[in-house]
Amino acid sequence: MEKYKYLIIGGGVAGLTAAETIRSKDSIASVAIVNDEPYTLYSRVMLSKPNFFLGEIPFDSVWLKNEDWYKKNNINFFGGKKAVKLDSKNRTIILSDDSALRYEKLLIATGVQARKWNFPNSDKKGIYYLRTLEDGRVIMNAIKSAKRAITIGGGFISFETADLLKMAGIDTTMIIRENYFWEPLLDEESGRMIEGALKKGGIKIIYKSEVKEIVGKTNVEAVILQDNTKIECNMIICGIGVYCDFDWLKDSGLKTNRGILADEYLKANLPDVWVAGDVAEFKDITLDETIQIGNWVNAREHGRIAGLNMIGEKIPFKFVSFYTTQGLGISIAFVGDVRSDKSRIVIKRGSPQKNSYGRVIILDKGARKEIEGATLINRTSELAAIAKLIEKNIDVSDKLDKLGDDNFDLKSLIQ
């Protein structure tokens, strides 16, 4: 049985960065990556970007590491193989081809899967999910002949695919369950700004609605909504959330919730097992909460810190996460924890009328008030300063007026 000092399950940016970090500190230890997709590291974020989809930049620009890189760095790559069982007592991983690998130290960075529709006819041809490179290839091919498309869900996938569908000349309707786009993560004013951009781009939006039936023989021909509205379409893109597949971890003793639970060092509850990337539900010491975050930058930073801790360091993960997107003439950013429940103060910067609107979300700790997060529409230039303010836990209790002044430079608060 092959044995590795460092075994990494998951070949996305979290796993790859961990391997790269380990190799940069230890040139001789055995390192292997197991990846269920057959591909070397590619840019998952490119998959939903119009200029990639529409062939404006070459397909090959999706590759971030080629096979040579793994060889040169002496990292064994098991592509196209899935981990099907973790036997933590014997420190062994069983793969889908029945082979087994032993580990001294294990990193689980398996990411998340796209949630699939599960009701009659949801297996018709023409229903797509966007998560893997293969998913991307299939959709790229489908948009060449599609005439009418529907996107399901009011989040990043819908926003970005609506943009690219429109650019591809496809008549597009967006169906969302909520009252406005991105409820409740955004306030209504921000949501309406995004809807304004979508509608200006020619995209129709149907609110408070869900599909109850799919019509078609082998291919999708139409959907019927709960209020019996029928919409013809030959393509449906579903962005209805993600989940973690834990079947292979059954009986392993690993503690899971929505993700795999980890402490601030990204260490799981089993000996010599770490977790990184979207699958990690980890203790965030800046927010003092256990959270799960799904984005590229976070996964990369996770991989780096997990890699360092696997080789014997003890560094807590301390990073203010953020995610941005743009399209249809609008830019959107989420920084830190953007929940705005009653215990938090929300300060507005700019306004929808000015087409530049931000919300700074502040945790009210009585005497102290600290910035926890922000949402920014057409104000991405403030992202870095806000991330810094969150990271430094700066008391802004006597600065609330200033924070609401559109012209006030947030950088001046960073000490």
Place this chain on the structure above:
Amino acid sequence: MADLKEYLRKKSDSKFGKIAIDRDLCIGAASCIAVSGITFELDNENKVIVIDPDSVDDDTLLAAAESCPTKAILLFDKSGKQIFPK
């Protein structure tokens, strides 16, 4: 033609003479800001700009460029030859 924005690097002990941002490729993933927030920043179009081309050493600058998921950061040597991406 790509929409390139160029920044000269004058740091004497650096092998890099120029940083360029391909604004068509940049999607504002901001991984470069995570690596080196004193060098890079986003503008309101969600594209990266260089605020201080001389702020960090070569290793950090290269790590920031390598972290970009769309390879939108280009690095050139002092003679103008592109070094990254290769």
